[in-house]
Amino acid sequence: MSKGQFKFALIDCNNFYASCERVFEPKLEGIPIVVLSNNDGCVIARSNEAKALGVKMGVPYFQVRGLAINKGIVVKSSNYPLYGDMSSRVMSIISNYSPLQEVYSIDESFLELSGLPFNLIEHMQKLRQQVQQWTGIPVCVGMGSTKVLSKLANRIAKNYPRFKGVFDIDNLPYERYCKLLTSVDVGDLWGIGRQSAKKLNRIGIHNSYDFYQADIGIVETLLGVNGKRVQQELKGYSCLPMECVPPTRQQIVSSRSFGADLTTFNEVNQALMTLIRKAVNKLNNHKLATTSLTVFIRTSPHKKDKPRIHLSKTIGFTTPAQDESVLIPLTAKILKAIYKSGYPFYQGGVMLGGLTKEYRQQDLFNINQSEEQQTNKSSLNQSNTVRGINKRFRGSIKYASEVGSDKWLSKAEFRSPRYTTHWEELLKI
DNA sequence: TCTGGGGTCCTAGGACCC
């Protein structure tokens, strides 16, 4: 931990999902857009025009539907294949501007710039123009000697056009910096969420300057080590390093709100079969194996008048599993064990935990079961074949339990074409 | 009527060991 040794830049795409939609429909330029979550449930992205009309982040869509119609807001279902592909294009351009890049999220990337022989403001202006020109996505850049500071700087870059999208917070004189902190709610700092903000408010800490000045011991008792780190970073001491190599993932979750309340075992089962297949595909794509499987289903947390219930069970394995012929039937078995009839199930999913690098070591205590191992081996080959076919002919072979009414499928009424990832949906000119 | 999905890390408490 030392002061002023680093120079972090946070590059953040402006209203990323909305901007992606605009790239392929330029007539939406200047028009308010919102993008909805899965199942067309909540608003998860807004163009500036939509923000100006008062659409809040995360509101249920049905609460703003009237406003959307009245004000001519264009509504889109989320289109992750498109956003993911646009993201990798943006990230790859950004990577040319420093040897040290951390891809932090689908629309954000850190660069570490200390020691680069450039005028950094100009360097980042160039980056900004190139991303805009090559992908059509507008980005803003915040710079500072810590990650928390670069996040804060990014906010300034976004909100004050006079900086032309690039702002370096380290250039502020101390008094101006304090003034800036005073104007930022403590809950708006990166790493201070709603719960922590509430705790801080209770002892009279409301804005970031209050927090900056607060006693470090009090911060640590109240918020733990994370809160302490945020405060240190605010003071210019870097505690959060660049993570250029993405850490190996620890779990894979596949879950969904169903499009409707599911009231029979078969409906729930069918939904979960599709989810476990998705999870297993991901597992295989990452060449990982899993040592635990959790299955859960729950009723809606929003309907206060109806009975609420959350059912879940986790099974651990001594031998890591990686194969759909094991995991899919096991999911059905677990579901059977936890399922209770008479509840309207609204959401469910599976989690694969304790992920390990793919390694087919046999269970030491399984020596008596050579016959079963034989079966396992042949079913493994079979699964590989099935996977191959499904890869080529997109999901043409399924378990019988996966096929059914599709009643559970999420709504996506307003989805735009997957322009860049599906041949049938290419942009037509 | 209609409220997302996918992650990570930290902490506290229990079980267990010497």
Next chain:
DNA sequence: TCTGGGGTCCTAGGACCC
């Protein structure tokens, strides 16, 4: 009957992020 101190590992729940 008296009954310490220190450590690890696991898990569940909470908080945070986008």
